[in-house]
Amino acid sequence: MAIVTRSTPHLADKAPTKFTHTPISSLFSKLVVALTGFIEAERDIEDVDIWEPAFAIWLSTAEQAQTRVTTLISAIRATAPARLADRPLQRMTLLIDGILQAESQHGLRQHYQLLERFGPLFQVEGNDVVAYRANQLLQAARQRVDDMVDLECLSDMEDCPAYGAPVGPEICGLTLRA
Numbered sequence: 595m596a597i598v599t600r601s602t603p604h605l606a607d608k609a610p611t612k613f614t615h616t617p618i619s620s621l622f623s624k625l626v627v628a629l630t631g632f633i634e635a636e637r638d639i640e641d642v643d644i645w646e647p648a649f650a651i652w653l654s655t656a657e658q659a660q661t662r663v664t665t666l667i668s669a670i671r672a673t674a675p676a677r678l679a680d681r682p683l684q685r686m687t688l689l690i691d692g693i694l695q696a697e698s699q700h701g702l703r704q705h706y707q708l709l710e711r712f713g714p715l716f717q718v719e720g721n722d723v724v725a726y727r728a729n730q731l732l733q734a735a736r737q738r739v740d741d742m743v744d745l746e747c748l749s750d751m752e753d754c755p756a757y758g759a760p761v762g763p764e765i766c767g768l769t770l771r772a
Contacts, residue, residue, distance in 0.1 A: 613727040616676035622683040622731055625666040629690070629738040632659040633745065640746045660694075667691045679718045679728040686716055686735050693742060706743050709736065 615623070635656035644653045670687045689708055696702040709716060716736070718728040742748065 611723060613723050616680055617673050618670055618675055618680040618683050619728065619731065621666055621670045621673065622687065622735070625663065625670065625687065625690075626731060626734045626738060628659065628662040628666055629735070629742065632656075632663045633738065633741050635659040636745050636747050663690075663694070667694075677724070679724050682716050682718050682732055683728060686732055686739075689716070690735070690739060690742075693739065693748070696748070702743065702748060706739070709739065 635652070636659075639649065639652050639656050642649045642652065667687055667690065670684060671691070675681055675684060689705060692705040693702055696705055716732055718725040718732070
């Protein structure tokens with residue numbers, strides 16, 4: 595008589611039933627919250643004279659919010675992906691970084707258009723809980739990017755005629771690598 599012995603753990607071949615954060619997804623969710631604070635702080639100082647002493651605290655708050663965003667971006671860029679669902683989160687982070695660092699309205703528009711041109715690179719394929727949660731994070735970030743592009747501090751940049759090179763996915767590090 596043969597004895598049945600399992601060689602793989604029970605349910606090892608099943609999709610995960612709960613979401614657990616990786617270092618990147620944890621940092622990315624903090625980035626979405628930090629972007630919200632950054633956008634709010636920038637909107638607060640849009641219509642005021644920021645050099646007026648009465649608004650010095652508002653300016654300081656906006657600078658701190660931007661520092662939080664750039665710190666989280668740096669941390670995400672320095673972290674290796676733990677699973678495939680982390681790659682679109684990293685791509686969105688690179689896109690946000692590119693938008694914040696754009697030196698002209700033209701560069702800002704080119705980075706923003708990457709979302710439309712290369713949409714599948716900013717999504718997680720699958721119908722499991724990990725893909726669902728990662729896509730929720732990406733959708734929230736997309737809404738913040740839409741709000742960010744409308745900020746006066748980013749939309750009032752002067753166009754630079756020399757900044758005409760097209761931005762493609764390879765320039766922003768958005769291409770898929772094995």
